Amino acid sequence: MTQHGALSGIKVLDLSRVLAGPWAAQTLGDLGAEVVKVEKPGAGDDTRSWGPPFLRSTHDGSPLDAAYYVCANRNKKSVAIDIATPQGQRLVRELAPNFDVLIENYKVGGLKKYGLDYDAIRQLHPRIVYCSITGFGQNGPYSHRAGYDFLIQGMGGMMSVTGRPDDEPGGGPMKVGVALTDILTGLYASTAILAALRARDVHGVGQHIDLSLLDVQIACLANQATNFLYSGEVPQRMGNAHPNAVPYQDFRTKDGFIILAIGNDSQFRRFCDAAGLGCLADDERFARNTARIGNRDALVALISRRVGEQTTKHWVDLLHDKAVPCGPIRNIKEVFEDEHVAARNVISRLEHPLAGRIPVVSNPIRLSETPVAHAGSPPTLGQHTESVLTDYLGLDGRRIQELRAQGVLG
Template identity: 55%
Template sequence: MPGPLAGLRVLDLSRVLAGPWCTQILADFGAEVIKVEKPGEGDDTRGWGPPFITNPDGSKGDAAYFLSTNRGKWSVEIDMASAEGQKLIRDLAAKSDIVMENFKVGGLKKYGLDYESLKAVNPRLIYCSLTGFGQTGPYAQRAGYDFMIQGMGGIMSVTGQPDGMPGAEPMKIGVAFADIFTGLYCTIGIQAALFHRERTGEGQHIDVALLDSQVGVLANQALNYLVGGKAPTRLGNAHPNIVPYQTFATKDGHIIMAVANDRQFKEYVGILGLPHLAEDERFKLNRGRVINRAELIPLLVEPMKTRTTAEWVQAFESAAIPCGPINAIDQVFANEQVLARGLQIGLTRDDGVQVPGVANPIVFSGTPIQYDKAPPRLGDGTEKVLREELGLDADEIARLRKAGVIG
């Protein structure tokens, strides 16, 4: 069964993470994705290791980082700095539905590959520009990277141990949080633009920024400030609006308790052997528990240490109180639920190399995702794409390769 975006062609001029994350999702959904890479070098993340996969000849191959975000694409080596390379890319854009790029503002104009230039050859084109700070504003010309955007965009100010605790300092999230969310916003925007084009026949330019996306996903923390007028602070693993919603030490480790309503709190303290806390006016309602957090939490800490994590999970789950262990990543992929959902996948590259991967978390009933192509070898689609999409013959491809226009 073809994917929901089958028949669409994406010209991917992006590299590193946020843009490729978007185009990998589009590939998962059935779109044909042509990834343009610099001859002989390719995407920077091919070298961002270790770890690396092993090539058939025993040499180091691509880094795991690259593999995480480029499934389902064809790699085409084209020198964008050459006039002939620019023409090849324009010719591909004329035959594409979507262009994804993450160059600095105006960076592609000198190559004739900016939106206005490509719109002239393909008015139906949906062109998504992903930058650090957007196409407008005083920071538009600045480069943006995930780590600095996490800091500038506020998420680090609410992540980490609170002041006065051991290890207290602003803390970044353990994956590229701003990049991933920006890639998701690009995907959402592109799909909305496709629907608009379906109704009107018109393409458009989409402007997505790392900083905008990071601010956009501050969610309740942003509204806590905008409504309450007080900037939220770091709470470690505690929640600013729900109590108790945090980690607790157990007899053999830690457990996450997510006691999200008053019924659950009553059941929770009953199992803990502290039923009177549910009748205490300070703690009876969640709003009181938030206000009186400093008084309540110390009353729970020692009782939580009396059983193992597994024993608490069994006891709380039987009472429908949300809780869970803190798994290392190897434990995640050994988890029975993760296994049952098929979240680890395996793909075989055209040279026989086995490449693991993580499944797309979206499950379609009518158009299930097919994982047919491993992340590409550098240039694995150069000849195929130029021959099939642009009609170039073997002699012309050989000439372009000899001239260094293609790899």
Template identity: 50%
Template sequence: MTLPDPDTAASAATGGSGPLSGLRVLDLSRILAGPTATQLLGDLGADVVKVERPGTGDDTRGWGPPFLRDAQGRETRESAYYLSSNRNKRSLAVDLASEAGVALIRRLARKADVLVENFKVGDLAGKGLGYEVLAAENPGLIYCSISGFGQDGPYAGRAGYDFLIQGMGGLMSLTGRPDAEGGEPTKAGVGIADVMCGMYASNAILAALHHRSATGEGQYIDVALLDTQVAWLINQGAAYLTDGNVPPRRGNAHPAIVPYNAYPARDGAFILAVGNDAQFARFCEVAGEPELARDPRFARNADRVRNRAALEPEIERLTRTRDKAGWIAALEAAGVPCGPINDVGEVFDDPQVRHRGMRIAMAHETPATGEVALIGNPLKLSRTPVTYRHAPPRLGADAASVLSGWLGLGEGDIGELVRGGAIVTEDEAGNEAGDDKA
């Protein structure tokens, strides 16, 4: 094993130049919610060390295809799913089933500002890695636990997955076509419950950091997928709490705005999103039927919502008379919100998406091209912009730089950890093409 150049190790240890530069994050999470939170912290400049299981690593490394292919065209163990949420991290493969591995995590936690984990409730505490133990050794530590159902309550012991949470948390009851149209409850096409939980977790961590800057106190954060899913029911949840009526599925329609839907043109569907009465009047002008906006059933949005069953067929009759492109061009010129329904390929080819830097490329040693395409960070900070420093790491690739940078260990010390089974370095971690991805 060769240790990194001291200057390189120091640079890696301090993370990037963003607003969280110098912050050390010990990431014991996997799948999507925790990695989403820690990737965001890494994009903002934090030094994130991703602790993984030797041999298998993060479960999502095996969630494919697709997988990255090497120069010979063979599938590797780097799945697109794993790549999506593990940028700006360094990988350390630690055996938490060993006493030496647990002891190493405790040493790292003494140097960390933030620890993020999503083990089953009580698992880390049972290993001597719970908040009380680590906070006694590092009182400024911010320890964030992410779980399916929280650290207490009747469901605390259950495992939580995005699909389960979308169902239990009400999102699926609101997504999909109505029963009358033969629809059924439908999950969102991405793991949105996990992603939103990660967003809430990162917000909580930043709030705790602000508190620590004022008081020196660390604290414990308990974030649950179910709680966050319920929280972002937003207007639909508030509507139920207001009138007691359970909101139905409406397909693409809006519960409180009409017309706000996907409408059929001659060559397919497009989106019309009328947000106020003036926009509706302009739509009717463009459609050639200005009198529709003066109809007392449709003049105000509240009237249009109450009479949607009468209005929607009229809108569809009008939209079927032109092509999508014609409608979009005419409505945009009139200041009426509208747009296409893009597939994912069309999204990344969109000129606005390209202009905003939402598709990026990062150097990566695995593909023959020497780089990997990733989704960019949406945050635009004028003085401390996000940075893209480390591509999603190969399993165990950064043992030397992490342990020398965080703990000051030399090559002999690290070799002893390897021989004692506490860690596995990249050479032993099985990163080659064709290895088991499970």
């Protein structure tokens, strides 16, 4: 693990599983915190089995952990403790005072029966920053429901504005292609944790962070939410079109698609001049963005005809030269083959104890003085059980073996 990151010296106890919590903990680990992940012996994080694809052993090619698990668990140590047992609960309570942060995503009240809830841990460690991530928050009529990204995208409004309109082929609600609500919740969690750590430095006490996937999803409706609040009109699915800017969508070219992302009137004029449609920039129906929104269908039809006459490459080369925001629609393979993406070093390679050198997507944060480090590969289940319990609690090998024999440790 990195010793010189921005969060060097901060210790995080990660009791979370799947994506939102692990993403938050991984972000802190990338920034230099020491992260210890507590997992169930024999099974571990649910996503270890969410494959194929899987990591493969360099020894015999056998499957190891799923690629899904790899995306959210680098820069961590894994300790296999069964917190359903009294001895396992005691071990976690003894570990907690050694840590600055605890992250968990159990159902509301799920850790209270184990004596690992915020109130119990705070009694042992008043300076703890305790982050609880749930589907619906710690209070309210839905607080005891389980919440998953797909469900929250539906309940939180995202799917109502994602996808093609109902009256078009393929129309209907659509989720985003990655678990975006989980990712955004993880990022909000890491931000909240950093804020709470700063407050602790000033005031000397920790606090409880109550983070809800539903709250995050609603917050991230952004302009769609405020459009409704200020107009009273319910936003609808518009495919790839934008409710507040035109033209801001995909167009079919002679051999594929291009995205035009026209954000202001001067960009629109430059596009029209480059495309041989200069008359449109002087047309009162299209000269201003407000007018273009009101005449969206007519304008899109005119642009579509013109764009369809040339290839994607033609338009990208032409419009980039004119400072018009545009680009092709790529698959993920094409993304990683892009020369600019390669220049930004978005793939890092880590040494895994069983799978050799493995690729991971780099953290996008670029800090000039305390750079992010991708130092530790996602750990195997229980890889650090003995070292963590020895270093933090002083347990010797004999005691650890006893606990293993009793099924408390993996």
